[in-house]
Amino acid sequence: MDATTIRTTCPRDCYDACGMLVKLSADGGINVVGDPEHSVSRGALCGKCSIGYNGVWRDASVRLTRPLKRVGPKGTGRFEPTSWNEAIGDIANRLNTIRGRDGAGAILQTHYTGTCSLIAGSFPLRFFNSIGATEVDPDTVCNKAGHAALQLMYGESTRGFDPRTIDGSRCVMIWGANPSTSAPHMHQYWLSETPVPKIVIDPIRHETAAAADIHLQLYPGTDGALAFAMLHVIWAAGRIDRAFLAARSQGWEEIEGQLAACTPAWGEATTGVPARLIEDAALLYAAGPSLLWMGQGFQRQSFGGNAMRAVGLLPAATGNLGRYGAGFLYLNGWDTRGVDAGYLTAAHLKPKSAHSISHMDLASRLESPETKAIVTWNNNIAVSSPEQRRLRRALARDDLLQVTLDLFQTDTANYADYVLPAASFLEFDDVVMSYFNTSISAQVKAVPPLGEALPNQEIFRRLAAAMGLTNPELFETDADMIAILLDQAKPGLTFETLAEAGTIEYPVQPVVQFEHHDYRTSSGKIELTGSTFIDAGLPRAPFASAEARPAGGELRLLSPASKWLMNSSFGNDPKILKQLGEDEAFVHPEEAQARGIASGARVRIANPTGAITLRLRVSLDVPRGVILAHKSRWTANGTRNNVNALNPGNKADLAESCAVHSINVSLAPA
Ligand SMILES: Nc1nc2c(c(=O)[nH]1)N[C@H]1C(S)=C(S)[C@@H](COP(=O)(O)OP(=O)(O)OC[C@H]3O[C@@H](n4cnc5c(=O)[nH]c(N)nc54)[C@H](O)[C@@H]3O)O[C@H]1N2
Ligand SMILES: Nc1nc2c(c(=O)[nH]1)N[C@H]1C(S)=C(S)[C@@H](COP(=O)(O)OP(=O)(O)OC[C@H]3O[C@@H](n4cnc5c(=O)[nH]c(N)nc54)[C@H](O)[C@@H]3O)O[C@H]1N2
Ligand code: SF4
Ligand SMILES: [Mo]
Numbered sequence: 001m002d003a004t005t006i007r008t009t010c011p012r013d014c015y016d017a018c019g020m021l022v023k024l025s026a027d028g029g030i031n032v033v034g035d036p037e038h039s040v041s042r043g044a045l046c047g048k049c050s051i052g053y054n055g056v057w058r059d060a061s062v063r064l065t066r067p068l069k070r071v072g073p074k075g076t077g078r079f080e081p082t083s084w085n086e087a088i089g090d091i092a093n094r095l096n097t098i099r100g101r102d103g104a105g106a107i108l109q110t111h112y113t114g115t116c117s118l119i120a121g122s123f124p125l126r127f128f129n130s131i132g133a134t135e136v137d138p139d140t141v142c143n144k145a146g147h148a149a150l151q152l153m154y155g156e157s158t159r160g161f162d163p164r165t166i167d168g169s170r171c172v173m174i175w176g177a178n179p180s181t182s183a184p185h186m187h188q189y190w191l192s193e194t195p196v197p198k199i200v201i202d203p204i205r206h207e208t209a210a211a212a213d214i215h216l217q218l219y220p221g222t223d224g225a226l227a228f229a230m231l232h233v234i235w236a237a238g239r240i241d242r243a244f245l246a247a248r249s250q251g252w253e254e255i256e257g258q259l260a261a262c263t264p265a266w267g268e269a270t271t272g273v274p275a276r277l278i279e280d281a282a283l284l285y286a287a288g289p290s291l292l293w294m295g296q297g298f299q300r301q302s303f304g305g306n307a308m309r310a311v312g313l314l315p316a317a318t319g320n321l322g323r324y325g326a327g328f329l330y331l332n333g334w335d336t337r338g339v340d341a342g343y344l345t346a347a348h349l350k351p352k353s354a355h356s357i358s359h360m361d362l363a364s365r366l367e368s369p370e371t372k373a374i375v376t377w378n379n380n381i382a383v384s385s386p387e388q389r390r391l392r393r394a395l396a397r398d399d400l401l402q403v404t405l406d407l408f409q410t411d412t413a414n415y416a417d418y419v420l421p422a423a424s425f426l427e428f429d430d431v432v433m434s435y436f437n438t439s440i441s442a443q444v445k446a447v448p449p450l451g452e453a454l455p456n457q458e459i460f461r462r463l464a465a466a467m468g469l470t471n472p473e474l475f476e477t478d479a480d481m482i483a484i485l486l487d488q489a490k491p492g493l494t495f496e497t498l499a500e501a502g503t504i505e506y507p508v509q510p511v512v513q514f515e516h517h518d519y520r521t522s523s524g525k526i527e528l529t530g531s532t533f534i535d536a537g538l539p540r541a542p543f544a545s546a547e548a549r550p551a552g553g554e555l556r557l558l559s560p561a562s563k564w565l566m567n568s569s570f571g572n573d574p575k576i577l578k579q580l581g582e583d584e585a586f587v588h589p590e591e592a593q594a595r596g597i598a599s600g601a602r603v604r605i606a607n608p609t610g611a612i613t614l615r616l617r618v619s620l621d622v623p624r625g626v627i628l629a630h631k632s633r634w635t636a637n638g639t640r641n642n643v644n645a646l647n648p649g650n651k652a653d654l655a656e657s658c659a660v661h662s663i664n665v666s667l668a669p670a
Contacts, residue, residue: 001021004023004024004025005021005022005023005024006021006022006024006444006445006446007019007020007021007022007035007442007444007499007500007502008020008021008022008425008426008442008443008444008446008502009432009441009442009443009502009503010045010049010425010432011115011116011117011120011121011425011430011432011443012049012113012115012116012566012569013112013113013116013566013567014046014182014183014566015179015182015183015186015434015435015436016040016041016046016183016184016185016186016434016436017040017432017433017434017435017436017437017439017441017503018034018035018038018040018041018045018046018049018185019034019035019037019038019040019041019441019502019503020032020033020034020035020038020041020045020053021033021034021035022426022446022447024446024447029058030054030058030426030446030447031054032045032049032050032053032054032057032426033045033050034050035502037502038502038503039503039505040185040186040189040190040434040437040503041185042185042189044185046184046185047563047564047579048563048564048565048566048570048576049566051570051573051575051576051579052566052569052570052573052576053426055573055574055575055576056408056570056572056573057407057424057426058424058426058447058450060450060451062408062572063407063408063421063424063450063451063453064406064407064408064409064413064419064420064421064422064451064453065421065450065451065452065453066081066082066421066451066452067081067082067083067084067086067087067418067419067420067421067452068080068081068082068416068418068419068421069081069082069086069087069417069418070416070417070418070419073396074395074396074397074398074402074415075392075395075396075414075415076414077409077413077414079419082418084452084454084462087418087420088459088462088463088466089466090418091401091403091418091463091466092463092466092467094373094401095107095131095373095401095463095467096467096468098372098373098401099131102370102372103132103353104131104132104133104134104354105132105133105134105353105354105355106134106370106371106372106373107131107133107134107372107373107374107375108133108134108135108136108357108362108365108366108371108373108374108375109124109128109133109134109135109136109374109375109376109377110136110138110359110362110374110375110376110377110379110381110385111124111125111135111136111138111376111377111378111379112138112141112142112378112379113138113378113379113567114377114378114379114380114406114407114422114569115378115424115425115430115456116432116435117425117430117431117432117443118334118339118344118430118431118432118433118485119344119430119431119455119457119478119481119482119485120378120422120425120428120430120455120456120457121378121456122341122344122345123344123345123456123457123460123481124377124456124457124459124460125344125345125346126345126346126349126460126471126473126474127460127463127464127469127474128375129345129346129347129349129350129354130346130349130350130464130469130471130473130474131467131469132350132351132353132354133354133375134354134355134356134357134365135354135355135356135357136356136357136358136359136362136365137356137357137358137359137656138359138379139655139657140358140359140360140655140656140657140658141359141384141385141386141658142296142300142658143296143299143300143330143331143657144654144655144656144657144658145299145300145304145305145308145652145653145654145655145657145658146294146296146299146304146305146308146330146657147330147655148305148536148654148655148657149299149304149305149306149308149309149312149654150294150308150312150330152309152521152527152532152533152536153309153312153521153526153527153528154312154514154519154520154521154526155519155520155521156520157330157331157333158330158331158332158333158334158335158336159332159333159335159336159513159514160327160328160329160330160331160332160513161291161292161326161327161328161329161513162327162437162438162510162511162512162513163186163190163329163436163437164437164505164510165291165324165325165326165327165510165511165512165513166190166194166196166291166325167194167325168289168324168325168326169194169196169288169289169290169291169325169326170196170197170287170288170289170290170325171196171197171198171199171284171285171287171288171289171290171291172191172194172196172197172198172199172290172291172293173198173199173200173201173281173285173290173291173292173293173314174191174198174199174200174201174202174208174212174293174295175201175202175223175292175293175294175295175298175311176201176202176223176294176295176296176297176298176299177202177208177293177294177295177296177297178202178204178206178208178209178295178297178560178561179191179208179293180206180207180208180211180563181206181207181560181561181562181563182295182561183436184563186436187207187208191208191211192211197213197214197284198211198212198213198214199212199213199214199215199216199281199284199285200212200214200215200216201215201216201218201223201226201281201298202215202216202217202218202297203217203218203219203220203558203622203623203626204217204558204560204621204622204623204626204628205217205620205621205622206621210621214277214280214281214284216271216273216277216278216281217272217273217623218271218272218273219271219272219546219549219556219623219625219626220301220547220556220558220626220661220662221301221302221303221307221545221546221547221556221661221662222270222271222272222545222546222547223298223301223303223307223310223311223545224303224306224307224309224310224542224543224544224545224546225262225267225270225271225544225545225546226267226270226271226273226278227307227310227311227313227314227544228258228259228262228267228310228543228544229262229263229264229266229267229270229271229273229278229282229544230267230278230281230282230285230314231255231259231262231282231313231314231317232259232260232262232263232264232267233264233278233279233282233283234282234283234286234317234318235256235259235317237283237286239283239286239287239318240256240317240318241317241318241319243319244316244319244321245316245317247517248316248321248322248517248519248525248526249316249525249526249527249528250523250525250526250527250528250529250530251527251528251529251530251541252317252528254528254529254540254541255313255317255528255529255541255542258541258543258544261544262544263275264276264278264279270544270546271546272623285314285318285320286318286320288318288319288320288325288326289320289323289324289325289326290315290318290320290325290326291325291326291327291328291329292311292314292315292320292327292328292329293328293329294308294311294312294328294329294330296330297560297661298311298661299652299657300652300657300658300659300660300661300662301547301652301659301661301662302547302650302652302653302659302662303545303546303547303652303653304652304653304654304657304659305536305538305652305653305654305655305657306538306539306542306543306545306653306654307545309533309538309542310542310543310544310545312328312542313528313542315327315328316526316528321513321514321517322512322513322514322515322516322517323512324510324512326513327512327513327514328513329436329513331435331436332434332435332436332437332438333435334433336438337433337438337440337489337506338488338489338490339433339485339488339489340488343484343485343488344481344485346471346473346474349471349473358651358656358657359381359385359386359649359658360386360649360650360651360656360657360658361649361656362381362385362386362387362391362649363385363386363387363390363391363394363649364387364390366391366394366395366397366400367390367393367394367397369399371400372399372400372401373400373401373402373403374395374400374401374402374403375402375403375404375405376402376403376404376405376406376412376416377404377405377406377422377456378405378456379412380406380410380411380412380567380568380569381412382395382410382411382412382414382415382635383410383411383412383567383568383571383632383633383634383635383642383644384567384568384631384632384644385644385649386644386647386648386649386658386660387609387644387647387648387649388610388641388642388644388645388647389609389610389641389645392415395412395415396415401417402415402416402417402418403416403417403418403420404416404418404419404420405419405420405421405422405456405459406419406420406421406422407421407422407424407453408572410568410572410634411568411634411635420454420459421450421451421452421453421454422453422454422455422456422459423449423450423453423454423455423458424449424450424453425443426445426446426447427445427446427447427448427449427450427453427455428443428445428449428455428478429442429443429444429445429478429479429482429495429499430443430478430482431443431482431485431486431495431498437505438505438506438507438511439503439504439505439506440486440489440490440493440498440503440504440506441498441502441503441504442495442498442499442501442502442503444499455478457478460474461474461475479495482495483495486498489506490504490506528541528542529541529542536654536655537653537654538653538654547662549625550625550664553595553666554607554664554665554666555587555591555625555626555627555664555665555666555667556625556626556627556661556662556663556664557605557626557627557629557643557646557661557663557664557665558626558627558628558629558661559628559629559630559631559643559644559647559660559661560628560630560631560661561630561631561632562580562630562631562632564576564579564580565580565630565631565632565633567631567632568632568633568634571632571633571634572634580633582614582615583614583615583629583633583642584614584615584616584617584629585603585605585614585615585616585617585627585628585629586616586617586618586619586621586622586627586628586629587616587617587618587619587622587626587627587628587667588618588619588620588622588623588624588626589618589619589620590624591624591625591627591667592616592618595667595668595669596669597616597667597668597669599616599617599618600615600616600617601615601616601669601670602614602615602616602669602670603615603616603667603668603669603670604667604668604669604670605627605629605646605665605666605667606646606665606666606668607646607648607663607664607665607666608648609645609646609647609648610641610645610646611645611646612629612641612642612643612645612646613670614629616667627665627667629643630643631643631644646663646665647660647663648663650662650663
């Protein structure tokens with residue numbers, strides 16, 4: 001490579017963590033392409049990123065390039081440029097006043113995965129920990145119920161299988177994930193190239209489901225029942241691994257006692273999946289070695305925690321753990337690469353008095369006069385969070401200080417008092433760690449920040465200084481942090497070495513998940529049942545949960561990831577908007593027919609929380625009783641709301657996590 005090509009990594013909230021090349025041209029322009037030498041992406045980026053990174057991402061007419069101060073009413077998006085000094089100085093004064101008068105708990109901060117690089121994604125937490133602000137727990141809008149359930153059962157949730165061990169597998173089961181959208185290269189290569197039977201469990205017949213050997217197209221929210229029906233089949237066939245359960249787990253008796261009733265015929269009646277397919281899938285999985293990919297889609301339901309527990313029984317009951325080619329994966333965390341998250345976030349600075357709240361309570365918390373300020377960074381709550389109408393009304397409060405850091409003038413930024421321009425991942429060095437495989441990648445600065453944009457971490461260093469904070473952790477440099485992080489991961493690894501390689505596999509040899517059966521629960525065993533679950537608000541034992549189907553002609557609304565967006569990101573790129581077309585929802589042809597609605601008609605989708613209007617399409621990929629409308633459309637240009645206007649923010653059964661796939665709606669012509 002010559003000096004005009006920089007090798008770097010995509011740090012977005014995506015399983016793939018693709019390698020990319022940034023080619024600089026003489027006129028200062030760039031061309032971002034896939035790195036042909038990267039083992040995951042093999043020279044191609046996904047459609048959205050190859051458009052977006054060569055589109056709005058470096059377009060100075062679209063990006064935020066200067067700090068902005070609000071001049072119009074909140075929500076109207078009227079701002080004027082100001083200087084960093086003025087903006088930081090005023091924000092610092094106002095936050096200090098609130099800390100002194102109301103306490104730092106009156107300051108909310110919301111964040112998530114706008115960038116998942118380690119420093120830009122975590123350093124700001126040092127600032128908020130040091131002042132003791134109230135964190136809106138990011139995982140509660142995404143995957144917290146699943147994490148909490150696995151932590152109770154297995155002692156942890158972020159040490160998954162090593163995808164490289166697929167060469168020892170005889171079955172891969174994908175439960176409630178859609179790799180064809182959310183992990184496009186894993187779908188294209190890792191899954192498609194491995195000649196292993198695949199089972200997909202998803203209400204929607206997406207591309208990965210269509211390509212699978214067995215697709216169990218269950219009715220949404222019936223995962224617990226399906227898992228128990230599969231366990232019944234395995235049990236009735238004498239295929240339960242009793243030796244494994246006896247040695248490695250506790251509580252199986254309480255599960256076994258429930259199984260007789262969960263026949264395949266019962267499973268079919270409860271989940272909608274044909275009994276024959278339940279039997280085939282159960283026996284194929286049980287034979288093993290089998291990998292189980294637990295997606296994030298199936299725990300976003302009222303029984304989310306129980307569903308994760310029930311599905312989590314399968315690897316234990318079949319001994320599909322601790323051997324090559326077997327195991328489960330929810331996410332692979334940074335800890336699998338030796339990173340100490342407490343160091344990254346300076347967790348020790350956090351005062352005991354600091355609280356966190358669920359995203360499900362964000363709107364009501366913002367309404368409360370006790371909340372005096374909100375800082376949003378790395379997320380876009382006006383698009384992504386529940387109770388959209390109520391949330392926006394609360395954001396419009398004149399007495400609420402709002403500071404938003406972003407690359408773009410998002411729907412959320414429109415409500416801010418100050419909008420601070422963040423630098424993009426192309427504009428500073430950092431470290432990236434995939435949450436699917438256990439690689440370590442370099443994010444290498446390819447171009448200078450656009451305009452006056454600054455990396456998140458630098459914005460918070462300046463704010464800390466202006467507020468008179470003195471903890472040295474708040475001022476540690478990027479270079480020092482990168483050196484420490486890489487040394488934690490692999491002693492002696494330098495950024496220069498990493499940058500040259502782009503991505504390194506870690507460790508070099510594939511790892512067998514739970515090879516030493518070192519479950520980090522209090523008993524040291526896999527806890528299938530027990531009082532810890534009761535303490536967490538669940539029953540002692542998992543059960544065959546199934547949500548009631550909507551009645552009275554209503555439909556279950558599913559709003560998973562869109563192929564052309566990364567959450568709400570790219571929602572302002574004209575070429576991506578062209579790919580997306582008009583905002584659409586999809587139903588089975590019989591559901592449209594039953595309501596006398598033609599495909600292509602404008603429809604109104606409504607429930608007590610709100611209503612949206614979009615265009616209806618029919619699709620055989622969507623089961624009866626369900627309506628599919630992908631998440632994350634921006635609303636700034638035209639429509640006044642998106643699918644989250646229908647989201648009441650109901651909580652799952654565990655960890656105050658979201659139940660966004662358990663929403664019922666009516667459908668009628670607009
Ligand atoms: N209806 C419905 N709603 C959902 C979901 C669903 O399934 N259905 N899914 C939920 C899930 S899983 C999630 S994770 C959330 C995601 O929702 P959010 O966390 O709000 O994610 P994004 O909309 O992508 O917002 C990320 C923002 O960060 C900005 N950004 C990118 N890089 C940087 C940077 O370096 N610095 C700063 N400061 N900003 C940056 C982007 O421009 C973008 O505006 O949505 C949830 N909402
Ligand atoms: N292109 C693209 N990629 C993304 C994102 C994006 O917005 N766009 N978002 C990123 C984020 S934040 C996340 S969290 C991940 C999520 O990526 P995944 O883990 O793949 O999860 P989702 O796409 O939310 O949902 C996966 C599937 O769950 C299914 N599902 C819904 N309800 C149920 C149910 O009751 N039971 C079962 N078994 N399945 C159900 C949906 O039909 C969907 O196909 O993707 C990341 N990658
Ligand atoms: S979003 Fe995912 S698929 Fe797209 S370039 Fe980034 S890592 Fe690759
Ligand atoms: Mo997410």
